[in-house]
Amino acid sequence: MSKGTLFDKVWDLHTVGTLPSGETQLFIGLHLIHEVTSPQAFAMLRDRQLKVLFPQRTVATVDHIVPTENQARPFVDVLAEEMMQALEKSCAEHKIRFYNIGSGNQGIVHVIAPEQGLTQPGMTIACGDSHTSTHGAFGAIAFGIGTSQVRDVLASQTLALSKLKVRRIEINGQLPPGVYAKDVTLHVIRQLGVKGGVGYAYEYAGTTIEAMSMEERMTVCNMSIEGGARCGYVNPDQVTFDYLKDRDFAPKGENWDKAIAWWQQIRSDADAVYDDVVTFDAADIPPTVTWGITPGQGIGVDEVIPKPENLPPSDQAIASEAYRYMEFTPGTPIEGTKVDVCFIGSCTNGRLTDLREAAKFAQGRKVAAGVKAFVVPGSERVKQAAEAEGLDQIFREAGFEWREAGCSMCLAMNPDKLQGNQISASSSNRNFKGRQGSSTGRTLLMSPAMVVAAAVNGKVADVRKLIEA
Amino acid sequence: MSKIHKVSGRGIPLVGGDIDTDRIIPARFLRCVTFDGLGQQVFADDRQQLNGNHPFDLPQYQGANILVVNENFGCGSSREHAPQAIAKWGIQAIVGESFAEIFLGNCVAIGVPCVTATPEAVTQLQQLLQQNSQVEIIMDLGSLKVHGGDLTIDVNMNEGSRQSFINGSWDNCGQLIANSDQIGATAAKLPYLQWDNSAIA
Ligand code: SF4
Numbered sequence: 001m002s003k004g005t006l007f008d009k010v011w012d013l014h015t016v017g018t019l020p021s022g023e024t025q026l027f028i029g030l031h032l033i034h035e036v037t038s039p040q041a042f043a044m045l046r047d048r049q050l051k052v053l054f055p056q057r058t059v060a061t062v063d064h065i066v067p068t069e070n071q072a073r074p075f076v077d078v079l080a081e082e083m084m085q086a087l088e089k090s091c092a093e094h095k096i097r098f099y100n101i102g103s104g105n106q107g108i109v110h111v112i113a114p115e116q117g118l119t120q121p122g123m124t125i126a127c128g129d130s131h132t133s134t135h136g137a138f139g140a141i142a143f144g145i146g147t148s149q150v151r152d153v154l155a156s157q158t159l160a161l162s163k164l165k166v167r168r169i170e171i172n173g174q175l176p177p178g179v180y181a182k183d184v185t186l187h188v189i190r191q192l193g194v195k196g197g198v199g200y201a202y203e204y205a206g207t208t209i210e211a212m213s214m215e216e217r218m219t220v221c222n223m224s225i226e227g228g229a230r231c232g233y234v235n236p237d238q239v240t241f242d243y244l245k246d247r248d249f250a251p252k253g254e255n256w257d258k259a260i261a262w263w264q265q266i267r268s269d270a271d272a273v274y275d276d277v278v279t280f281d282a283a284d285i286p287p288t289v290t291w292g293i294t295p296g297q298g299i300g301v302d303e304v305i306p307k308p309e310n311l312p313p314s315d316q317a318i319a320s321e322a323y324r325y326m327e328f329t330p331g332t333p334i335e336g337t338k339v340d341v342c343f344i345g346s347c348t349n350g351r352l353t354d355l356r357e358a359a360k361f362a363q364g365r366k367v368a369a370g371v372k373a374f375v376v377p378g379s380e381r382v383k384q385a386a387e388a389e390g391l392d393q394i395f396r397e398a399g400f401e402w403r404e405a406g407c408s409m410c411l412a413m414n415p416d417k418l419q420g421n422q423i424s425a426s427s428s429n430r431n432f433k434g435r436q437g438s439s440t441g442r443t444l445l446m447s448p449a450m451v452v453a454a455a456v457n458g459k460v461a462d463v464r465k466l467i468e469a
Numbered sequence: 470m471s472k473i474h475k476v477s478g479r480g481i482p483l484v485g486g487d488i489d490t491d492r493i494i495p496a497r498f499l500r501c502v503t504f505d506g507l508g509q510q511v512f513a514d515d516r517q518q519l520n521g522n523h524p525f526d527l528p529q530y531q532g533a534n535i536l537v538v539n540e541n542f543g544c545g546s547s548r549e550h551a552p553q554a555i556a557k558w559g560i561q562a563i564v565g566e567s568f569a570e571i572f573l574g575n576c577v578a579i580g581v582p583c584v585t586a587t588p589e590a591v592t593q594l595q596q597l598l599q600q601n602s603q604v605e606i607i608m609d610l611g612s613l614k615v616h617g618g619d620l621t622i623d624v625n626m627n628e629g630s631r632q633s634f635i636n637g638s639w640d641n642c643g644q645l646i647a648n649s650d651q652i653g654a655t656a657a658k659l660p661y662l663q664w665d666n667s668a669i670a
Contacts, residue, residue, distance in 0.1 A: 013658065013659065014655065014659070015655070016648055016651045016652055016654075016655045017648060017651050019629075019641065019644055019645075020632070020633075020636075020638055020644065021629035021630065021632055021633040021638065021641075022628065022629035022632070023629050023641075025644075025645060025648060025651075025652075027652065027655045027656060027659070029659060029661060029662070036499050036548070037547070037548065037549065039502040039503075040502070040503060040504055040549075043502075043503065044642075048642070050642075050646070053649075053652075054656075056665075057662075057665075064496075064499075065500060077500070079500035079501065080500055082502055083500060083501075083502055086502045120661055122660075122661060123661060128547060128549075129546070129547055130545070130546045130547040130571060132547075144546075144547035144571055145547055145571070145574075146547055146548070146549035146552075146571060146574065146575035146578060147504075147548075147549035147550075147553075147575075148549060148575065148578035148579060148640075148642075149574070149575075149578060151642060152641060152642050152645050155642060155645070155646055156642070156645035156646045156648075156649075156652060157652060157656070158645050158648075158652055159645075160641040160644075160645065162627070162629065194487060194541065194544060195487075195540070195541045195544070195567065195569070198541075198567070198569065198570055199570070228541075228544070228569070228570075230570050230571065249666060251661075251664040251666070252666070255663075255664035258660065258664065259660070259661070259664060262660045262661075293487075294487050294489075294544075317485070317486060318485075318486050318487050321485070411491070411496040412495065412496045412497050413496045413497060413499055413500055430489075430491070430545065432489045432491040432492065432545060433489075433491065433492055433514065433515075434491055434492065434495050434514045435491050435496070437496075437497070439495070439513075439514035439517060439518065440518075
């Protein structure tokens, strides 16, 4: 059993008590809500005549259903409009802070909370969305929850949970050129499997992680869930503090000094005990692309789609399903696979530094003929900051569309969707069958820089060749 | 709150690993403010592709209430729409090799017990249901066994969840709210709530 880790310390501090089921009742420091998983939860509150216990610790925004082109209200999609109104009404009724479209603060929930300084080290955070693990980048323990649990948090600011085990994932060394945080997380999932993390919290550590910016750490923590782990985190350090300083909700004045002292204390102890430790060498990580229908089906961009006989027996059934669905032949190189759509955005890779890095490669190049390429900033603030730097111009000149903030083509709840069996090169996090809006659509996950490489080549390409060029 | 000690009825086998929540309920059906209509849309894309041959469409499995699945069932998003859609179709309990964590928690929260068994046992049960769709299946949370015809398999469940089904306390909400004094006491200890400046102005 783990001892002395950040996870243990935060867990203990937030423990309200033990429930008759044996589960822990855990206090939730910050509750983030959005339009998809909350309406039914508010309805459940109404049925039971309950109130929101800590409305000041609840923050709402709208992201999944938001159109990224025409945002005029009412939305063209009447179902989306209905969800929007339900959220507006619930927030007004329960006095919950709501960052609506046009507020300047709207965006993907996992982008806006960090950028406003709402997400802080040592907190427990819950949101009715599995990528809540993103917030762990700050040394918070952040869980994705279902709608009944959203109800529980609204009504009691607590959750019933069983304690997780802690696995330390240590990554050391310098990432080679063209290799990004996204490749790190795809590589970890490739190696440990999509259910390797079930029952665990992942603590990411080592010199590679320490050298990462907060945005890169968020990319890594974001996809913990694709590896089966309910949450992932990085111990807070100077990079964390520098990021948080002066953000809207960061502590100010003498509270800032108190906060730093406390944040230092909650770091995992040097002699902390882990349930498991896994190490990786940054030098071994290639620019990674998924070829199949689970995020674990990743390969280096210069590798071939694995042959069944080269896979462990337990992976063969899902591999044959993937060959069929993707219409790929085992043994062929992934590089050179023709793509139809290129998408840069999502809570994995829709932040300012992601767009900056992508723009570097887009500058002076052109999207290949016949390819639809578009960039969707993760939040209104990201959009504004990117435009202030002229990134929108770079993308537009290269032939990318520049959109409004939202989840967009990460999933199919808004007008951005694949058609038929189109192939997308996507900076998002899930390549499940049908994920991007067509039941036969195909998704290749990769870093934003690799998406640009695919866009300008019209096919999967090795971004390292653009660096050399 | 109802006690769930046993679930009996007919089974429906759904073969395949890593069946994710986007397959269970495709995202476009999440554009809703109630869960009511989800039963018809469960596995919509898979069913459309199999053109009537998906177990959820086969006539012999209509009315089944115990789903039998393989490994890592329910991986992907936290959408409770996934277990809700399965439950609204008529499923009351699930037997599988393994479940994704959030999915499992969501099932407990809505009163759908999920038990795990070895891959061999699950396969035997699925084969039984493929051969004889009408056989009576009994999931017994007391003895942690699933019976079907001559077949009996051992199953597992987290002990806390098992107790909560048996004694009818699986809906946590009431218990959570009841501890309001301790909730306040825990909040009072949290440094970041002292320097909190998030109050709505
Ligand atoms: S960007 Fe994608 S993964 Fe992230 S919250 Fe939106 S839909 Fe979910």
